[in-house]
Amino acid sequence: MLDCQNITFRYPNSTTDVFRNLCYTMIEPGFNALFGPSGVGKTSFAKIITGDITDYDGEVRIDNMLSPLYSYNMERLPGWSGIGKHLKKITPAEKQDQMNELVQFFGLAECIDSRFSQLSLGQKNRINLIRYLLQDFDMLIMDESLANVDERTREKIILKIKDMYPDKFFLYISHNVIEVSTFCKEILVFRSAHKSPQTMLIRGQDHRTGRILNKSRLEQTMLEIMNAS
Amino acid sequence: MLHRRIYQFLIIYFMALTLLLCIKYALGLSSYVIPGPYEIWSTFGNVLRRYMSDVMDTLSVAIIGQIVSVFLALTVGIIGRQTTWFGSFVKVAAYNIQAYPIVALAPIIFILLGDGFLSRLLIAAMICYFPLLLSIIGIMSEPVTDIEHFYRVTGRMRWQLEVKIRAFENLSKLTTVVAGSATLAMAGTIVSEFIAANAGIGYSIRIALYQSDLSKILIALFLIGITLSVYQGLLETTGSVVKRLWEIR
Numbered sequence: 001m002l003d004c005q006n007i008t009f010r011y012p013n014s015t016t017d018v019f020r021n022l023c024y025t026m027i028e029p030g031f032n033a034l035f036g037p038s039g040v041g042k043t044s045f046a047k048i049i050t051g052d053i054t055d056y057d058g059e060v061r062i063d064n065m066l067s068p069l070y071s072y073n074m075e076r077l078p079g080w081s082g083i084g085k086h087l088k089k090i091t092p093a094e095k096q097d098q099m100n101e102l103v104q105f106f107g108l109a110e111c112i113d114s115r116f117s118q119l120s121l122g123q124k125n126r127i128n129l130i131r132y133l134l135q136d137f138d139m140l141i142m143d144e145s146l147a148n149v150d151e152r153t154r155e156k157i158i159l160k161i162k163d164m165y166p167d168k169f170f171l172y173i174s175h176n177v178i179e180v181s182t183f184c185k186e187i188l189v190f191r192s193a194h195k196s197p198q199t200m201l202i203r204g205q206d207h208r209t210g211r212i213l214n215k216s217r218l219e220q221t222m223l224e225i226m227n228a229s
Numbered sequence: 230m231l232h233r234r235i236y237q238f239l240i241i242y243f244m245a246l247t248l249l250l251c252i253k254y255a256l257g258l259s260s261y262v263i264p265g266p267y268e269i270w271s272t273f274g275n276v277l278r279r280y281m282s283d284v285m286d287t288l289s290v291a292i293i294g295q296i297v298s299v300f301l302a303l304t305v306g307i308i309g310r311q312t313t314w315f316g317s318f319v320k321v322a323a324y325n326i327q328a329y330p331i332v333a334l335a336p337i338i339f340i341l342l343g344d345g346f347l348s349r350l351l352i353a354a355m356i357c358y359f360p361l362l363l364s365i366i367g368i369m370s371e372p373v374t375d376i377e378h379f380y381r382v383t384g385r386m387r388w389q390l391e392v393k394i395r396a397f398e399n400l401s402k403l404t405t406v407v408a409g410s411a412t413l414a415m416a417g418t419i420v421s422e423f424i425a426a427n428a429g430i431g432y433s434i435r436i437a438l439y440q441s442d443l444s445k446i447l448i449a450l451f452l453i454g455i456t457l458s459v460y461q462g463l464l465e466t467t468g469s470v471v472k473r474l475w476e477i478r
């Protein structure tokens with residue numbers, strides 16, 4: 001379980017808080033999102049959860065799970081070996097099959113022998129996400145991890161992740177209102193610093209493989225998010 | 230790379246020589262002050278073999294001094310990259326010692342070790358070591374966050390991997406720094422020979438200075454320049470070959 005209580009944070013040398021008394025709880029596994037315009041503190045909040053930012057007020061409790069992993073969309077793989085070689089090296093032996101499945105499903109089989117620098121931005125982000133999914137984790141924060149990936153592939157990937165890891169916690173940071181409304185269970189909407197309350201929790205459609213998406217409910221969720229932000 | 234360095238040196242050298250000759254003819258100076266083209270050419274023929282062997286002697290000392298410096302700077306730089314008290318101590322010490330003109334210590338070295346090979350080597354190594362160390366510490370202590378992040382959060386980061394990532398990402402910079410340090414090592418060796426040693430091209434320049442023979446000095450400068458250009462060009466070529474091999478491994 002993740003429990004954040006009364007988190008207040010401001011950047012060093014700044015006079016205004018990024019957020020004040022933020023509370024957020026994730027009790028059950030699932031695919032949740034942090035949503036909001038740039039600069040409202042989504043990444044800072046994610047880094048508070050992972051412990052990369054420590055100078056904040058409030059309390060973060062992580063019970064019965066490994067410390068969260070944080071992945072972001074500008075990460076790179078070392079250039080001295082091919083992607084396949086790199087993935088094999090960082091994948092535990094028992095997950096080699098899972099690695100092949102993910103590579104195949106994420107549409108990266110044909111570029112497995114390439115160098116990271118030879119890939120497109122979307123391919124780079126997909127490879128980076130795969131290597132995180134192959135680690136031992138209970139919670140994965142995906143900070144725009146699917147940026148530059150086309151909508152159809154993104155949809156396929158999110159559904160696959162939800163199918164493959166039903167007992168893991170995911171926090172997906174995205175600017176795509178349709179995506180978070182469709183696939184996420186709960187969406188924590190970050191609002192501008194002058195608005196109160198500063199965050200709002202909206203229930204998403206939590207769409208999964210094999211379920212029929214209710215269009216009118218989806219539209220309602222999207223409206224709620226837009227009104228909140 | 231190699232050809233470019235040689236061309237560049239030849240252009241600069243002959244431009245400077247032309248300027249010197251222009252001054253000679255414009256001011257009507259005698260060949261005793263600035264020798265004419267013929268004197269320079271005949272001196273070239275007379276001293277080429279001896280001076281070339283002197284330059285090779287100096288270059289060999291410079292190369293050994295440089296190799297010692299590079300290994301020492303890499304070792305200390307790798308230790309100094311850490312944010313521990315020892316790392317900070319190494320950085321502060323390097324910055325402060327680098328600010329001091331090391332060549333001023335040369336007389337002490339000659340007094341303690343005499344005028345042989347060891348003194349020349351030590352001065353060459355000392356002169357190129359501190360700038361090298363500063364550059365290597367700078368490169369090694371700069372995190373490559375977008376690559377290192379994954380290894381840190383998954384607990385896979387080891388110091389060897391950290392050094393490998395930073396070296397790979399900065400290989401061009403490292404090559405430039407090492408090639409640049411060749412000039413410093415050569416300068417250090419020549420200065421030490423000029424001050425007190427009894428061998429090398431610096432020693433021959435000192436003799437030519439006592440004889441007021443500018444043509445010999447010009448020949449010595451030409452040979453030093455050409456040799457150094459070839460050596461630096463080879464270092465740069467080696468750097469780019471290493472990078473290419475590392476990338477296609």
